Amino acid sequence: MKTSTCPSSVCLLFIFTIFFNSVTASRFNIPRLSPIKGAILQEPEIRSSERNISGDYEDLFYNQTLDHFNYRPESYSTFQQRYVISSKYWGGANSSSPIFAYLGAEAPLDNDVLFIGFLPDNSIRFKALLVYIEHRYYGKSIPFGSREEAFKNTSTLGYFNSAQAIADYAEILMYVKKQYHAEDSPVIVVGGSYGGMLASWFRLKYPHVALGALASSAPILYFDDITPQDGYYSIVSKDFREASESCYQTIRDSWSAIDKVASQPDGLSNLSKKFKTCFPLKTASELKDYLLELYSDAAQYNQPLRYPVNVICGGIDGEASGSDILSKIVAGVAAYEGDHKFCYFSPNNESETAVGWSWQNIKLILQRFGSNIIFSNGLKDPYSSGGVLENISDSVVAVNTVNGSHCLDILRKNYGDPDWLVKQRETEVGIIEGWIAKYYADLKELKIYDNRNLYSRKI
Known part of the structure; x- marks a missing residue:
């Protein structure tokens, strides 16, 4: 994958991890970490017709490489990967205005565009180009032509992993920067829960693509031999x-x-x-x-x-x-x-999300969401379930609260949001502003240095 040069200080590791001190998983059989499930449950009045992506967003597809890491003949196959762009408030390439990229997780992209409010809520302030990228094997981003073929066996599912997913994101973001002539625009990647894990890993793996990452409620430490597990x-x-x-x-x-x-x-x-x-x-x-x-x-x-x-x-x-x-x-x-319901639960129809997340969680991510029986005897004080609750370094910053809920900070702003949530979002935005200001200062110095060298060579 092509890399680019940048000032050394710009290439330093910046990961911004948020963790609310509440639960960080879901479901007994398939521990799913959706950042927006609660938001949808909280707003049942939204009709399906109102859930269509608005005219401010452009629905696009990228001819994505199936396998980024091997050189077998089948590795050169491609599939159509969906991404969505909004340039409504973008300041343009000439001003090197930033790009905010939401990294999709274990679900189709549609609800993310509707409910993940951090990007549109801050697009005017930052004059940012907004990019949302769907995770491979979900939604409309299905390799091999159909879900049936994609989930057929371990061979076709072998391309369904987090390493391939973040390589997808890197390829699309570099393509978008080229298409918009935005090579100097800094990229901030945003993700929630599993998507927050992807955002963290993305910043580690592709520092030449992303300046920083906002990882909301991301259990990036929830692995054996990293964090004590309590369930x-x-x-x-x-x-x-x-x-x-x-x-x-x-x-x-x-x-x-x-x-x-x-x-x-x-x-x-x-x-x-x-x-x-x-x-x-x-x-x-x-x-x-x-x-x-x-x-x-x-x-x-x-x-x-x-x-x-x-x-x-x-x-x-x-x-x-x-x-x-x-x-x-x-x-x-x-x-x-609600006591008005005729019945309370129906048979689970296995969706692509349920099937896909089961494969990812059990076979690939290998997280350990403890098997403690809920409300059992002998309850012990739990650990933090792998969230980052304190700063790891000057650039790996944690912002946490005893209040809140899963990924609440990146959901849409609402009238009546409590003061602690408003302040927490302001803290996040302030940190990102600092990253971008430092980037612009370094970029200016680099251009001055390049111009001097060019002038010297001409002489």
Whole structure:
């Protein structure tokens, strides 16, 4: 891959890692780290017709290399990779205005463009060109012509890994800089959760492409032999216990209560009716997995103005005195999901995200989201689940808070955002402004140096 030269100080490592002190994973079977799932849950009033990318954004495709690292004949195959650009507020190449690039993660790109607000919210301030790049094997960026072929076997899935993904991003960003004659424009890459891990790794691997990285809620230390592991579900348990001890105890006792009912004649049928499931339960595990995901999502996306952990515990604790354990759990579900729903959960249709993330997480990323049973006995104080909670160096900066929720800092600004969130975003922007100011100063010195050398050679 072609490299470019830059002032030595510009080429120093800059990684900006954000970690909110809450949960950093999701789901029992497939620990998924979507930065926007909570945002979508919080705004159900948005109609699908309003989720189309607006006219300010251009939907494009790049003829991407299948394999960036080998030289087998099949490695020269290509596929169409989707990226989206907005140049509405870009200051132009002549002013070396920056490029903000969002690195897509384990989902199609559409919702990222809609809900990741850090880029458009700051585009006027920085006069930035905005670029969003879809992760290979997701959305419309599927190699081999179809999902069926791409997920067919380990040979076709062999190109589905993080190293190939960040090489994709580098190739597209260098192409965009060339197309816009923006070779001197600094690039800031942004990612959330797994995408934040990609942003961090991208800055390490391709420092000639990206000046810095904003990695929101990125568990970049959550690997064996790097950070002591205590288990994601222990942290979920801790969140509920801090909200309400009685709520925590009720949920903890509910697992055995579910098993007890399920073991009785017509037990699964009774559970289906009690919990208003959208399909007859076949096993007790189906119900427990649903509840586990509900509690995990509530903890992970425990956003201001809603605080779903408190909503669930309010329903559980607010149930009439003397009610049985499962009636209290049903009340918690109704409080979270809405008691107007005809049924509360339906069979999981495996999406490309579910299948793709399962492959990435188990086979390639090799993260260890501990297997602690939620709300079990013997709960230990959890560690930080691999987020960076303190500065690693002068250029690897952590901004954290005891409040917040997963990737909240890079979501859209909203009226009523708490002061701590507003200040946190201002801190992030201030750090990025410092990077870019230093870059411009170094670039100016480099051009003066080059002009002097050119003048000397002419003489």
